[in-house]
Amino acid sequence: MNKPVETPRLAPLAAPLDRGAESRWEAEYAEGIGADRPVVNRSGIPVKPLYTPRDCDSARYDETLGFPGQPPYTRGIYPTMHRGRTWTQRQLVGLGTPADYNARLRDLVDHGTTAVSLIPCNSVFRGYDMDEVHEELLGTCGTVVNSAAHMGEALAGVDLARTSCAMNDPSPFTLLAFLLATARERGVPWSAITGTSNQSDYLSHYVANHMFFRIALGGARRILIDHIEFCNRSVPKWNPMSVVGQHMQQAGATPAEAMAFTLATAIQTADDCVARGMAPDAFLPRFTFFFDISVSFFEEIAKFRAGRRIWARIARERCGATDPRGWRFKFHAQTSGVDLTRQQPLNNVARVAVQAMAGIFGGLQSLHTDAYDEALSTPTDAGARVAIATQNILREEAHLTDVIDPLGGSYYVEALTDRMEAEVLRVLKIVADAGGMYAAVESGLVQRMIGESARRYQAQVESGEQTVVGVNRYEVAEDAVERQALARPDPARMRAHIESFRAWKDGRSQAAVKRALDALAAAAHDPKANVFAAVVAAAEAGCTHGEICGRLRRELGFGHVQAIV
Amino acid sequence: MTTDVRPKVLVTKIGFDGHDRGSRVVAAYLRDAGMEVIYTPPWQEIAAVVKLATEEDVDVIGISSLATDHLIVPKLMDALRTAGLGELAVIVGGIVPDADEAILLASGVAKVFHPGASLEEIATFVRVVTPKVRVARETA
Numbered sequence: 001m002n003k004p005v006e007t008p009r010l011a012p013l014a015a016p017l018d019r020g021a022e023s024r025w026e027a028e029y030a031e032g033i034g035a036d037r038p039v040v041n042r043s044g045i046p047v048k049p050l051y052t053p054r055d056c057d058s059a060r061y062d063e064t065l066g067f068p069g070q071p072p073y074t075r076g077i078y079p080t081m082h083r084g085r086t087w088t089q090r091q092l093v094g095l096g097t098p099a100d101y102n103a104r105l106r107d108l109v110d111h112g113t114t115a116v117s118l119i120p121c122n123s124v125f126r127g128y129d130m131d132e133v134h135e136e137l138l139g140t141c142g143t144v145v146n147s148a149a150h151m152g153e154a155l156a157g158v159d160l161a162r163t164s165c166a167m168n169d170p171s172p173f174t175l176l177a178f179l180l181a182t183a184r185e186r187g188v189p190w191s192a193i194t195g196t197s198n199q200s201d202y203l204s205h206y207v208a209n210h211m212f213f214r215i216a217l218g219g220a221r222r223i224l225i226d227h228i229e230f231c232n233r234s235v236p237k238w239n240p241m242s243v244v245g246q247h248m249q250q251a252g253a254t255p256a257e258a259m260a261f262t263l264a265t266a267i268q269t270a271d272d273c274v275a276r277g278m279a280p281d282a283f284l285p286r287f288t289f290f291f292d293i294s295v296s297f298f299e300e301i302a303k304f305r306a307g308r309r310i311w312a313r314i315a316r317e318r319c320g321a322t323d324p325r326g327w328r329f330k331f332h333a334q335t336s337g338v339d340l341t342r343q344q345p346l347n348n349v350a351r352v353a354v355q356a357m358a359g360i361f362g363g364l365q366s367l368h369t370d371a372y373d374e375a376l377s378t379p380t381d382a383g384a385r386v387a388i389a390t391q392n393i394l395r396e397e398a399h400l401t402d403v404i405d406p407l408g409g410s411y412y413v414e415a416l417t418d419r420m421e422a423e424v425l426r427v428l429k430i431v432a433d434a435g436g437m438y439a440a441v442e443s444g445l446v447q448r449m450i451g452e453s454a455r456r457y458q459a460q461v462e463s464g465e466q467t468v469v470g471v472n473r474y475e476v477a478e479d480a481v482e483r484q485a486l487a488r489p490d491p492a493r494m495r496a497h498i499e500s501f502r503a504w505k506d507g508r509s510q511a512a513v514k515r516a517l518d519a520l521a522a523a524a525h526d527p528k529a530n531v532f533a534a535v536v537a538a539a540e541a542g543c544t545h546g547e548i549c550g551r552l553r554r555e556l557g558f559g560h561v562q563a564i565v
Numbered sequence: 566m567t568t569d570v571r572p573k574v575l576v577t578k579i580g581f582d583g584h585d586r587g588s589r590v591v592a593a594y595l596r597d598a599g600m601e602v603i604y605t606p607p608w609q610e611i612a613a614v615v616k617l618a619t620e621e622d623v624d625v626i627g628i629s630s631l632a633t634d635h636l637i638v639p640k641l642m643d644a645l646r647t648a649g650l651g652e653l654a655v656i657v658g659g660i661v662p663d664a665d666e667a668i669l670l671a672s673g674v675a676k677v678f679h680p681g682a683s684l685e686e687i688a689t690f691v692r693v694v695t696p697k698v699r700v701a702r703e704t705a
Contacts, residue, residue: 122581122632126608137580140633210583210607251586342680375680377662451589458590462683471681561606565592
């Protein structure tokens, strides 16, 4: 038998403990601090100078915290969390023509990537084909993919049965339709296709970043539910619903508001799915969430922990899910670009590291770290490399993943988690009282709340109440960093892409295209039909993105962004 | 501060991008600073911006661009000149790489505001440039 190793410890105190310690500290603190400025976080929650066990209700540990992988999931949604499997490093890629994209992707695949992302050109987000828009803008922010043929080109050499594809693909989800058409052509069964329709949440697009094609709110709502229903049935490993809080926080919502609006959107979508006759245990396990991580470190950690706890209750009690997979709050997070500065851009490396740490301690499943040069232009290769290295350093050098929920039990973090939970519930009630998220967006309530929060924050920055290093404090005369110009897509190659697209369109079976678009229109007017199934059929018949969006705009009505200032 | 003129400003976005936090915050600030502000949602066509500027007789157009939409601002400048609105001041705010700023200024843009510019800086510029725009318009 081994002799037990003795653990060195301090000897017990000679004198008894001072029972008046707390009140003495309070007095000493008050004297030392002078006129104490109240500290309030971005969500409006007052922050005390010190937290003690009296700020936490440790008697309710099992109910409010519990263990990882068990309800209420405050400490994480999986038993092993980052100790078992860390997170997916899902960096967004998208630039130029499908061939340009494929070259970059092949490089990633050759280095072992098994998860790809595809960001389409902004013209795609807006529902147009490349031959309908300003040529200067094509491919500057994403890849120009307008057809199933383009998708095939973009994903040439990628094994679709083994590669998870995340695509920024708002309604009507033509990119997934093109992917399914490509899979069919290659003989890959749809049941083997895995990935996520990133940002399929039309409400967040409507409220915040408006990266959606001009379809009216009601039409977008219907197509989303059709999309979820279709995927659950025919592409069972696909995550069709990504509920997005990121857009709203980037647009100015406080962290608590962003969490509340996201949960309200998930509730709305779940209600809509149930109204369609779908079972919560069928669709909820395929819901995923997407959040922003600001530099407000502890607040973000508390936001994620509170969100997990609230969602577990909502999914079980309100939605009636009995499958625990539907209770788990799976989320991807991206470090906040709004916090980054153009001044002294290398400082952004520090900001992104702090944001990423908050997301990791918050228990994320997937992470995108922003490049330090985002406030200057679309990220350069050098910026993207530092962003990836930051994740690797936090994981493997700093060992942030050794312990599950390492800040759990911190008096401050637990008390703040409780306060953030209360604030999220308060905002959730405002939305519920307005008739749910759809009605609250339709009436402009959510947009107004976000606008007010954005202006309040900007006023704090302008008054100096909120420091932004290099902007309103610690400015330096000139930045030492050379601002690199970004490589733009080669205009000649883009021109050739347009020409070949036009020639390809002329060579299609025009009768098949017309038939498919007419069927799409008929589906749009038939409440029993599935519009997304018609989108997939149109993609397979050779219809383009612009043709599909244009026809749906015509049939389901134009959408306008509300002018709310 | 020039107080005898009340600037009339059109705050808008052209191109594809829809991120409108900046344009909304700026529009609200200029309005609260006493200016007459015409605000549009994103995605305006160049022709629509020219039409609105003509009809509303604005002194300044503020274009917010965060995702390369500034690349078509020179087209807007040409369209404004063609419509006889060459005197009004166009300012651009957002993410504009240095090399592109030179292109915009050469195309006639009065000023580019980068991330970190304060709202008061923008308001001051508008107040200063408006009388100049009006004089130029009178003498044109």
